[in-house]
Amino acid sequence: MIEHGPLLERLLAGEFVCPISDESGYRHLTNEETREEIDTYLRPLNRRLASNEDGSVYFLAWRQLNDNARDQLSRQLGDTLNSLLPLLEWLQLVQEALGRDTLAAPGDVLKPAEFSAKCEDNQSLRERLERLATDSFFGSQSDQLDAQVKQVFKRLKEHGYLLQPHSERQVFVVTGKIDYLVDLVRFIRDEENLPIEEGSEEGSGAQEALL
């Protein structure tokens, strides 16, 4: 277990472990034996190892859901829901600003400077960024574009969605926690039966075939 010390510490601190945030740690966790060892160790702490459906990201869950754990989970869920819309809007903004037709995915490299430059040239993006940055989740106090972008990236890093490989360089990498967020959104949609389409354009494909 000694060799897993640093990994355990990260997990206990509430971090999400994915191939981007901790490559070797993640590799260890893909081994079932290691997972069992870690679970045994976590038992007295009332915690267990958990992962999302794809197994692309690992984190710690409560083993026994006592009242305290439920209280904590309710609070946490509330926090997550409060930050959900700003996070989704950020994802959309990145996608549009960088002219991509896919969402930011684990391993994608994002540069605040590039992002600022795109927003600077486009009034609508600029306004959306401004609204987003001053949202209480991101909490920017500045009216300067660069400072706003910096604050947004800083908060995303604090929340584990982004990783900054070199502290002196303004280059960020998207982590696997984004996968968790997407899974959570899908879960909420399914649980609440929200009228949100996800599947491919089967309908229009069939129409094309008919034409």
Added chain:
Amino acid sequence: MSGGEHALESRLLKTGSERLALLGRHADVLMQAYTRDEVPLESLSDSALRKLLAARILWRPDEQSGVKLAPKVRELIAEMLADETRRHVNADVAETLELIRALVHSYREARSRGEHWRLEQQLMRLRQEVDDLNGRFADAIDSLWQRLNSDFGFVSQLNDKIRENDRAQKQIARLLDGLALIDFDELIELVGSDGGLRKLLISQLQQQLSHHYTSLREVQRRLIELMARFRKQQARSRLISGMAAFMREHPGFVPGNYARRSEVPGLVNQAAPLSAAAAPALDRNLDSRLLADLLHQLPQPRHTTQTVEAAAPAQAQESSLAAARQQALKQDVEHFYLSVIDQPQAEPVSALEYLHASPLEWPDEIWLFQVISEYQGLPRSDQKAFRLKQQESQASQFNHLRLIHDVELQLAV
């Protein structure tokens, strides 16, 4: 070999090289035609146009339409540029097989008649056809790999990538169908006992085709994987924009509290963070030595030396006395403030009147000074609760010095 055949061959060679040279001479115009729909005629002379049409490098679909690049030339350019948007996959194996059968028959005839030169010609054409067939598969597979490895980078939109992937998968299906048409039992029967033909059409072709078959299956597998990834990306993107739109439209939306369910869903069960803290402990000898070493390694704190002066009791007494008096004054002023708060109707209270009415014995000036400084020492928010009015007069008409005679304190309501 007859003289007539010689002449034919040399004429073919001459015309062929002349027409190939046309490609080089008009390369610019032809490339412009490749990127556009029609050939820009203004940059071509009449005779050049005639030659290009005669060589079937260009063609005119009908009288009304402009001059266009011949399909074969377009294909050739696409092939040379590895231009994946236009590269064409020709999987027409049936036609080639038909040709091979005909060539084998004609080869056999030539052999039975002892026509040596025709025999050679037929064998060469057979070899070319086999090479062609082989080359077509190799080209198609190369083109498919190129597209796959670039993640269909030649189109930027995900929808286009999905369509291109679909197209590539259909091409593979056609290529595999083409491969299935080649029946080696039939070929074995066709070549009979001829060693040269057997080598060319059976052992060599079989080896090459089985290699193509493996490659095609591999590309197909990878294309399907990539397609699944494209579809997943598309689904994620739609999900996120759908949810964001829904939440914007329904600002009051609150999902159920999943944490209160009897079965808490795995995804929302995320334990609170714990920090594994540690502090220096001295209960182990070995560690103590290490800690001592660490302590020695700490940078020396830079204290300025303080001279310890001999105590001077009288002085100390006096200063502590002053501090005590200051403290008493402050307390009395605070009582004054409290009495202002207690005033019914929030009437103003004169500081001097209060002092004179009370048993306190502070000099007027010191009293007023402390009342003012107490006010100024209050936090801004508390200051707003009081109104301090100074009764003052100008000391002399020659300067702006003003004398304060009294202050009135009032609760600001």
